[in-house]
Amino acid sequence: MFKMQIISSCTILSLFVLNMLCTGNGKEDWNITFNPPEITAVPGLCALISCTFTYPEEAKPIDNVQWIVCTNGQCKKDRRIFKGKVITQNKIKLEEKKTETERIKMLEPDLTKNNCSIIMKDITAEDENEYAFRVEGQLKHKSTYKPTVKIIIQDEPIMDIPPLSEGVEASLTCSAPFPCPETPPEITWWIKTRGEHITNLKDVNITLITSRSLYLSTLHLTPTSKLHNATVGCDVSYGNKTISASRTLEVTYVQTLRILGDDKVMEGDTLRLNCTVESHPPSSDPVWSFNGTADKIRNHTSAENLMITNVRKEHAGIYVCEMTYMNETLNASITINVIRENLLGKDDLLNSSKKCKEAFQMQVDIRMIIGFLFGISVSAVIFSVVLCCHESWQSRDETQVVATNTDTEVILEVFYDQQGHQKK
Structure with missing residues (x-):
């Protein structure tokens, strides 16, 4: 083992010396x-x-x-x-x-x-x-x-925007070169919504990383559906020199599926329903069903609309609209009530109404005639009574005059007839 270590050390030393010889004795x-x-x-x-x-x-x-x-x-x-x-x-x-x-x-x-x-x-x-x-x-x-x-x-900043989803925080970056130490850059962020309203974003949502050659600013953002198609931009100022970049935001979002239309329809009228949902990317075309089946109304649908003319009682029930959004199923329903105006048709109702008006007018005319005749009768009665009383007053045969003779104290009664002649 010791011999092996000696051999390895000698080998390494030999290689090192050889390398120095080949590179000019270790000189630069x-x-x-x-x-x-x-x-x-x-x-x-x-x-x-x-x-x-x-x-x-x-x-x-x-x-x-x-x-x-x-x-x-x-x-x-x-x-x-x-x-x-x-x-x-x-x-x-x-x-x-x-x-x-x-x-x-x-x-x-x-x-x-x-x-x-x-x-x-x-x-x-x-x-x-x-x-x-x-x-x-x-x-x-x-x-x-x-x-x-x-x-x-590079004549504009480089922006990096990850995929955006509503309600999920994301980090947007804006990088600017720092080629000249004399003029360090300053980065600001702004957003312009679809209503053309521009907002300068505060530093509280921004972090900055600096190096010898690069400035990197990160904007922390929680997007909403209102920011879809909005414009985000960053401006980089080098003293009097400014470069800018902007991008259009694409936010993935979906709102509640809705069915628009009246839930009460008169029999014989037209039923109109509209199925709508706001989303990005767009949802699939809607599929309509009536009381659990799509066969009965297949011929009455086009795109998101459903229309049935000459509605009858059998069209009352539950209508369901269903869409697919990014492998997610969306649906909404509405219950339609069909109201019957009357057992008679519309023309019969109009005729009946007309007859009622005519009958009412006739009743009004009869009442006016009866009132007129009643007035004449009352006037005749009153006139007869007055005339009778007048004749009664004039037909009195006698008018009594009392005269007093002061000499004889005899009371004389003289009677006159109707013509004013003295009666004997």
């Missing part, structure tokens, strides 16, 4: 590391490319460093966008003042610190490329590093 070789290997930049802002590099001792001192645009893995010196001449103490001095190098700056001009990070200002859509870093040292010790960094242009 050409190597570069980008962190991150992709940079997301916003037009009009800046982009930070962070990197570190190493080079062999034989290449010292470094003469110049360059940044080159690469296409399909080909990095040619004629597409150079930056060149810095190394002066004393490994300090870099820009060599070409009138080129694009004016908008590119190395963060660390001392190459002994092995920092090759740069900031590119005033990013445009044309800057979406791969870039390589090149070092030219003494004699033939020159190298364009094979690993490259990529700049991606």
Whole structure:
């Protein structure tokens, strides 16, 4: 066992020594590391490319460093966008003042610190490329590093919306690039409902995660049916620069199935029923049944409507509407009562009503005649009584006048007839 450990240790040591011999006795070789290997930049802002590099001792001192645009893995010196001449103490001095190098700056001009990070200002859509870093040292010790960094242009935030269901809390995210440390972004959320009402959402429902290259804002939302087809958006502000994104919400929901229509119908009229339910996604077409069977009313249904003309007594009963929503069965029912107007038909009822009106009118006329005749009779009676009394008064044969003779104290009674002549 001990011998085996000795053999293993010797083997490992031999491999380590061999590796040092193959790599230049353990000295640093050409190597570069980008962190991150992709940079997301916003037009009009800046982009930070962070990197570190190493080079062999034989290449010292470094003469110049360059940044080159690469296409399909080909990095040619004629597409150079930056060149810095190394002066004393490994300090870099820009060599070409009138080129694009004016908008590119190395963060660390001392190459002994092995920092090759740069900031590119005033990013445009044309800057979406791969870039390589090149070092030219003494004699033939020159190298364009094979690993490259990529700049991606993003002119709006990226929104991620999971499937939404009514009453179930969901998390919506809005990510914005953070390419330039000088201008950290600020993210705000808003919602515009179907009634065109815009609501700015409060920070209480929002969490923010930041990193060197990304801002991620999460909106915690419990959707309702009112938010279906609403618009949700996030605005990202970088100082005076703002980028925005918006999406239409799709909320899965279903409301109560309803049957619309009157539950009382006159015999001979038309029965109209409507089966409706609001849902997303839409429910299936309805299936109607009457008193437990669909055969009797199959010819009276179309889509969500049921219509029966010339309703009769046998159409009274229970009508059921049934729909399917995402493997869930929905149903509603209504009890229809058929009301009979009369044993007679409508025409007979109208005729009877007309006859009643005529009879009533006739009764009114007879009463008026009887009243008129009764008035005449009473007037005649009264007139006869008055006339009789008058004649009775005039037919009195005698009118008594008493005269007193003061001389003889004899009372004389004189009688007159009807014409006023004195009777003897």
